[in-house]
Amino acid sequence: MRIDHIAYRVKDRHQTVKFFQEALNYKIADEFEVNFDDGSSAKCFALEPPEKIQCMPYSHVAFGVWDLHTAPEVFVSDGTPNSIVGKWVAERGDVGGIHHIAYQVESVEDTMKEWLEKGYAEFTTEEPLTCPGLTQCFTKPSELTGVIYEFIERDKNSQGFCRENVRHLMESTKVS
Numbered sequence: 001m002r003i004d005h006i007a008y009r010v011k012d013r014h015q016t017v018k019f020f021q022e023a024l025n026y027k028i029a030d031e032f033e034v035n036f037d038d039g040s041s042a043k044c045f046a047l048e049p050p051e052k053i054q055c056m057p058y059s060h061v062a063f064g065v066w067d068l069h070t071a072p073e074v075f076v077s078d079g080t081p082n083s084i085v086g087k088w089v090a091e092r093g094d095v096g097g098i099h100h101i102a103y104q105v106e107s108v109e110d111t112m113k114e115w116l117e118k119g120y121a122e123f124t125t126e127e128p129l130t131c132p133g134l135t136q137c138f139t140k141p142s143e144l145t146g147v148i149y150e151f152i153e154r155d156k157n158s159q160g161f162c163r164e165n166v167r168h169l170m171e172s173t174k175v176s
Contacts, residue, residue, distance in 0.1 A: 010096040025050035040083035102150035124172035131162030
């Protein structure tokens with residue numbers, strides 16, 4: 001298991017990205033907007049670390065084919081005042097912070113089943129979300145750590161983020 005990415009929800013994504021670029025040498029890999037049914041939106045940057053290499057799927061890691069550990073990707077979003085992201089940031093004094101940590105796993109479905117059986121977490125959806133080459137799910141905030149965990153399964157050609165899954169994942173963690 002390895003950390004795939006860390007997602008931040010912030011007041012000003014441009015300032016946050018500037019920090020990651022200047023202080024840690026991250027590079028912008030993608031930029032996009034997520035639009036919600038209520039007319040609100042979130043704008044997002046996907047950043048890759050300076051030592052970014054083609055990542056092998058988790059199964060290759062498990063069998064020792066690939067054991068190099070690189071820094072995780074970083075996902076940064078901000079949102080309109082009434083958006084899911086905007087409200088989350090406002091609830092934290094307009095500072096925001098780490099929203100979740102994503103771990104790359106061999107099987108999202110198996111990991112969900114194991115965590116449910118062991119009582120480690122509840123999930124925001126009953127089934128994983130899928131896009132071509134990508135399967136994901138979110139836990140509700142952990143009662144032990146307060147952290148939301150994402151499990152992500154990528155095929156060997158999958159990189160970056162699936163915009164439709166990002167929207168669904170953001171909606172699944174909406175706080176009323």
